[in-house]
Amino acid sequence: MKTIQSISILSILFAYVKGQDYSGSNYDPDVCWSMKYNGTPCCPEGFPANYFDEAGDWYRDPNTYELCGVVDGYCWSIQTDEYGFRYPCCINDITTYSDGDGDWGWENGAWCTIRHTERKWNDRELNEKSKNDWNKFKKTWEDEKYNFERISVFVGDNESEINFSWYSTDYYTPKIRVYTKEDKSDAVVYEGNSEMQIERVDIDGAFAFNERKFLLNGKHYYTHRVTISNVQPNSSFYYQRYIYGDWEEAIKYTTYDDKNFQFLFVGDPQIGGSHGRYRPYPQFVNRTTDDEGNCNDAYNWNYVLERAFNFTKTPSVLLSAGDQADDSRNISTSYYDSYYVYELNRKLTNIESQYSAFLYPENMKHIVTAAAVGNHEVSSNSFGRHFNVPNPLTESAVTKNYDGWYTGYNYFFKYNNVLVVVLETNDNTENEYRRIVRSAINKYPETDWRIALFHHDIFGIGKTHSQSDAKERRGVVFNILSKFNFDIVINGHDHVFTSTKFIPYFKKYNGGDYNAAEIYNDSENYPFELDKLEAGGVYKNPNGTLYITANCSTGAKYLDYYKYDEINYDGEARYVNHVEQTFTQSFGVLDFSQKNGKAILKVTTYDADSYEIIDGTYTIEKDLGSHVDKCWSEKTNGYSCCPYGTEPVLKQDGRLYGVERGEFCGIDALQFIPDEECWAKQYGYDCCVLPYTPVAYVDETGEYGVEV
Numbered sequence: 001m002k003t004i005q006s007i008s009i010l011s012i013l014f015a016y017v018k019g020q021d022y023s024g025s026n027y028d029p030d031v032c033w034s035m036k037y038n039g040t041p042c043c044p045e046g047f048p049a050n051y052f053d054e055a056g057d058w059y060r061d062p063n064t065y066e067l068c069g070v071v072d073g074y075c076w077s078i079q080t081d082e083y084g085f086r087y088p089c090c091i092n093d094i095t096t097y098s099d100g101d102g103d104w105g106w107e108n109g110a111w112c113t114i115r116h117t118e119r120k121w122n123d124r125e126l127n128e129k130s131k132n133d134w135n136k137f138k139k140t141w142e143d144e145k146y147n148f149e150r151i152s153v154f155v156g157d158n159e160s161e162i163n164f165s166w167y168s169t170d171y172y173t174p175k176i177r178v179y180t181k182e183d184k185s186d187a188v189v190y191e192g193n194s195e196m197q198i199e200r201v202d203i204d205g206a207f208a209f210n211e212r213k214f215l216l217n218g219k220h221y222y223t224h225r226v227t228i229s230n231v232q233p234n235s236s237f238y239y240q241r242y243i244y245g246d247w248e249e250a251i252k253y254t255t256y257d258d259k260n261f262q263f264l265f266v267g268d269p270q271i272g273g274s275h276g277r278y279r280p281y282p283q284f285v286n287r288t289t290d291d292e293g294n295c296n297d298a299y300n301w302n303y304v305l306e307r308a309f310n311f312t313k314t315p316s317v318l319l320s321a322g323d324q325a326d327d328s329r330n331i332s333t334s335y336y337d338s339y340y341v342y343e344l345n346r347k348l349t350n351i352e353s354q355y356s357a358f359l360y361p362e363n364m365k366h367i368v369t370a371a372a373v374g375n376h377e378v379s380s381n382s383f384g385r386h387f388n389v390p391n392p393l394t395e396s397a398v399t400k401n402y403d404g405w406y407t408g409y410n411y412f413f414k415y416n417n418v419l420v421v422v423l424e425t426n427d428n429t430e431n432e433y434r435r436i437v438r439s440a441i442n443k444y445p446e447t448d449w450r451i452a453l454f455h456h457d458i459f460g461i462g463k464t465h466s467q468s469d470a471k472e473r474r475g476v477v478f479n480i481l482s483k484f485n486f487d488i489v490i491n492g493h494d495h496v497f498t499s500t501k502f503i504p505y506f507k508k509y510n511g512g513d514y515n516a517a518e519i520y521n522d523s524e525n526y527p528f529e530l531d532k533l534e535a536g537g538v539y540k541n542p543n544g545t546l547y548i549t550a551n552c553s554t555g556a557k558y559l560d561y562y563k564y565d566e567i568n569y570d571g572e573a574r575y576v577n578h579v580e581q582t583f584t585q586s587f588g589v590l591d592f593s594q595k596n597g598k599a600i601l602k603v604t605t606y607d608a609d610s611y612e613i614i615d616g617t618y619t620i621e622k623d624l625g626s627h628v629d630k631c632w633s634e635k636t637n638g639y640s641c642c643p644y645g646t647e648p649v650l651k652q653d654g655r656l657y658g659v660e661r662g663e664f665c666g667i668d669a670l671q672f673i674p675d676e677e678c679w680a681k682q683y684g685y686d687c688c689v690l691p692y693t694p695v696a697y698v699d700e701t702g703e704y705g706v707e708v
Contacts, residue, residue, distance in 0.1 A: 034058070034069025037078070043068035054078065054088030057115065076102060076118035076278060089115040098463055098560065120583050121274050122555025124296050134299060141295045141357075146217045148352050150359035151241055154388050155317065155368045158414040158444075159258065160231045162368055163388035164192075167221040168243055171196070174224030175242035180235075192226030197385060215345045216352050223385045233258040233416075251365050256314045258416045263590040264308050264367075265319040265453075267492035267550025270376065271297040271354040272326035274556040290327070290350050293556075297326075298357030300554040300585060305363045307608040308587040315589075317415055318367050321492035321550055322374030322455030325354035329380040351382050359386070370422060373409040374455040374492065375469075378426045383409065389422075391443075393436045412440035417599065418592065419447040421486075423454035423477065430476045437480050442668065448599035448624060449592070450486045452477075455493050457549035459503060461576050462494025463560045466549075470494070478503070485627070486545050487620065488590070488603065495552040495559040497586065497605060499615050501530040501577045502544030533577045538619040541626070546603065546618065547575075551586050553608075558583050578615045582607060586614055599624050633657075633666025641666050651708045654678070654686055680704075 032042030037055050049057035049070045057073025060066070075089035090105040090112035097104040103114035124134045154163040164176055171194055179187035197220070228239070234257055238250040275293025279286060288296065309315060329347045331340060358364075369387075377383045393410040409424035410432055421440045423433055441450075458474040460466035470493055481489065482503070533539070533546075552558060561579050585608040593600045604616035631641035632655070639657070642665035646658035654675065656667040678687040683701055693705035 032069055032071065033074035034067075037069070040067055040069055042071050045071045047071070049073050052089075052091070052115070054091065054112065056089065073115075074278070075113065075115055077113040088112050118278070120558045121277055122296075122300050122558075122585065123274070123277070123279060124299050125279060130303075137299045137302075138295060141298055144360065145291065145294060145298075145353050145356065146349070147356055148216055148221060149243070150356055151365065152359055152386050152388065153365055153368055155370045155390060155413045155415065155420075156227060156229075156231075157390045159233070159255075159416055161227055161229050161390070162231060162253075163225070163227050163390055164239075164241070165223060165225045165386060165388040166241065166243070167197075167223060167385070169219050169221055170244060171222050172224075174226050176226045176228050177240045177242065177247060178228055178237055180237045188228075188230075190226050190228045192224060194222050194224045197221050197223055198381075215349075217349050225388045227388070231255060253366060254314075256316055260593045261316045261416060262312050262314065262592070263317045263319055263415075263418075264312065264315045265321065265490045265548075265550060265588040265590060266304065266308075266553035267321045267490075268323040268374065268495055268552040268557075269297070269301050269320060269358055269554050270323045270326045270374075270552060270556045271301055271357045271554060272350070272556070273297060273552070273554070275326070291353075293326075294350070294353050294357055297354075297554045297556045298360055300556070301357060302361040304553050304585045304587055304608045305361045307585075307611075308589075308606075309363050311606065311611055312589055315367055317420075318364075318369045319420070319451075319453050319490055319590075320369060320371040321453060321490050322372040323376045323492060324358045324371055324374070325351055325382065326376050326556065327351045327354060328376055348380060348382070351380055355382055355386050370413065370420060370453060372422050372454050372492075373424050373426065375426055391439070393432060393439070410436040412436060412443075414444045414447060416592070417448040417594075418451060419444050419449065420451045420453060423452060425454045425456045425473055425477065428473045428476055430480065433477060433480045437484055441484060445627065445668065446625065447627060448622060449488070449601060450484065450627070451590075452481050452486050452489045454489075454491060457491035457493045457498065457547075459489075459500045459547040459575050460491065460494045460496075460498045460549040461561050461573050461579050462496045462498070462549070463562055465494045466498075467562075481545060487601070487622075489545055489547045490588075491547065491549045492552075494549055494561070495557050496549070496561045496579065496581045497551040497614060498547075498549040498561070498579045499533070499577050499605075499618075500547040500575045501533055502539070502542045502546055503530070503575055504544040530574060533618055535613070535616060535618075538621060540621045541623065542620060546620070548588065548603070548605070548615075550588055550605070551582070553585060553587060555583070555585050580614055582614060584609055594624065597624050598622065599626070631666060632668065636666070639664050639666050641668055648690075648708045651686065651689075654689065656689060656708065 033056060034040040034042055043059045047059045047068065047070055049059060051058040051060035051067065054075065055078055056075040057070040058067045059070055077087040078089060090107050092105070092107065093114050094105050095103040095114055096106050102119055103117035105112050105114055124130065127134065148167045151164060151166045154165065156163045174192045174194055176190045177187050178190065233255050236252060236254045238252055240247045240250045272290065272294045274296045275288050275290050277288050279288060327347065327350050329344065329351060331343045331347065371387055373383050389409065389411040390413045391411050410422065412419065412421045419440055421437055423436070454477070456470040456473050457466055458470055458477055460470060558581060561581060562573070586605055587608055588603070588605040591602040599622045601620045603618045603620070605614045606612065607614055633639040633641055640660070642658040642660055646660065646665065646667060648656040648658055648667050650657040650664070654673060657664045658667050659665065673687040673689065675681050679702065680687050685704065688705045688707055690707055693707055695703045696706045697704040
């Protein structure tokens with residue numbers, strides 16, 4: 001009787017699979033994952049899994065042992081593609097390692113993957129609310145994906161300047177025309193410079209310039225850069241780009257109140273990061289291609305900006321914490337041959353399509369952007385060709401090897417009463433950080449707010465990076481930023497939102513200097529407790545820096561974080577104030593204002609879909625001019641301080657002096673070392689005080705430079 005019953009069940013089951021009407025559904029039994037794997041049909045939706053192997057989850061008839069594949073039970077890593085099978089699913093779900101694809105285990109001397117752990121991502125195909133817009137966008141993007149000539153509107157040295165850059169296939173004098181009157185009678189034309197685009201390749205240690213064969217979708221491009229000035233607050237003007245012998249349609253640009261204004265901040269647009277993912281139609285058989293991934297993330301990037309602009313109404317600056325693009329130009333070959341050239345051009349074309357998507361939104365033409373370079377962007381020079389960065393640190397004491405070119409991606413700018421320093425943290429060099437920070441504060445010492453923007457989340461808690469490569473940078477970066485009392489740090493990298501408590505500034509501890517960054521995870525020798533920040537709280541003149549790790553703004557990749565009961569490294573990450581993975585797109589707002597002699601900053605992170613607050617609002621209040629100190633020479637001997645850039649002509653008592661209008665003035669070198677702390681005094685010399693005096697002589701006592 002049981003045998004007859006089991007045969008009947010199987011017959012009904014497979015008749016159901018073959019005969020069920022799935023019209024209007026993504027489910028197709030003939031192309032389900034198990035059909036593609038070994039020809040076995042999938043079960044009707046809702047069948048429970050009761051058998052598991054390296055390929056996925058199955059329903060096995062308890063009497064006949066015949067199988068059908070459970071609809072959502074595929075092994076995410078084993079599907080076939082152009083390279084064949086990838087990895088099987090583990091039989092024992094013991095996680096050894098996690099990355100951007102999912103969780104991994106190790107069985108029988110080989111890697112396998114943990115079933116059902118594929119990383120969540122923002123697949124626009126599954127969003128029914130935006131289906132019509134998404135289908136229209138896909139058609140539009142097919143014509144737009146190779147438009148590499150989009151204009152980049154970047155921050156200038158200060159709020160009165162804007163740096164533009166763009167590509168074209170012509171070499172010419174680039175121009176931007178600016179006017180306020182419709183008849184263009186007050187038009188001012190700004191000219192810039194152009195340069196040939198070069199990628200330098202390294203094959204077996206030998207550098208070779210590839211000028212002619214570096215093509216994007218079959219074309220060679222030039223980079224053009226122009227800076228405009230005299231931008232006024234609370235005003236509007238029009239700008240036009242001159243390209244291919246004609247002036248383009250004008251763009252209206254509006255500025256806002258210089259006392260009350262907003263910055264937007266986002267983490268990891270990482271356009272293209274959703275390529276290579278299995279989609280649930282038809283039944284996780286196909287991976288997203290490079291073009292499909294770029295298109296998906298381009299739509300989501302445009303969406304999050306629209307939502308952020310609609311919410312804030314008048315944002316002035318967009319801060320992007322790195323990894324604007326996802327692809328790298330790494331090529332698996334050691335020979336400079338026709339295949340290498342083909343792969344280089346293909347890779348660079350895909351990278352440029354991702355930057356094209358980043359610059360695609362109309363809103364990007366109406367706001368100045370400041371972007372940090374991420375770890376996905378250092379293998380090509382696309383970042384440097386697209387973004388015209390202000391005040392770059394172009395002379396490096398460290399030999400750079402970004403395929404032969406120096407990034408110059410340590411830079412800074414001032415916007416109203418805010419100083420922003422952008423650090424390039426892929427090359428983790430304290431000397432570089434110190435130089436750019438000192439240069440920034442030397443030029444703009446009196447801003448009320450100091451903000452740092454860089455990619456690696458040195459005080460994050462993400463599982464992927466925060467306790468490895470990001471943590472390696474902690475002490476180096478923290479010492480510089482805390483010494484100069486930075487207020488806010490914006491990071492990305494780990495694709496999960498984290499905010500910290502106020503990390504105290506560098507201070508004395510037990511009679512000597514300590515590196516606070518090294519003890520925040522030390523549970524046995526923890527010197528103090530950090531106070532938790534409360535939503536809605538007001539924090540007056542806080543002693544410390546607030547670090548924020550922004551989530552992936554497009555949703556191309558959402559990653560995991562350490563839960564407090566999972567932490568297996570020293571201490572308990574007591575610096576963390578709030579951590580959350582919403583698996584939704586998000587953006588942050590820095591809202592600056594001034595009132596009653598106070599500089600006020602409100603920090604909030606929002607869900608882009610609902611506008612619900614993910615974290616914050618935290619309000620920081622400071623006395624206006626809190627960074628301003630009376631010039632040392634005024635206090636010491638009555639001399640004024642010299643204007644920025646004044647050459648020193650005299651050194652006396654460890655201080656530098658210049659000459660302004662026939663009188664001595666004091667040079668603020670940001671470093672004064674008293675005699676009792678200057679090691680060189682015992683050898684009859686002063687200590688150097690300029691921010692980056694070069695080494696001129698070395699002996700057994702130390703390194704010496706020459707000043708004045």
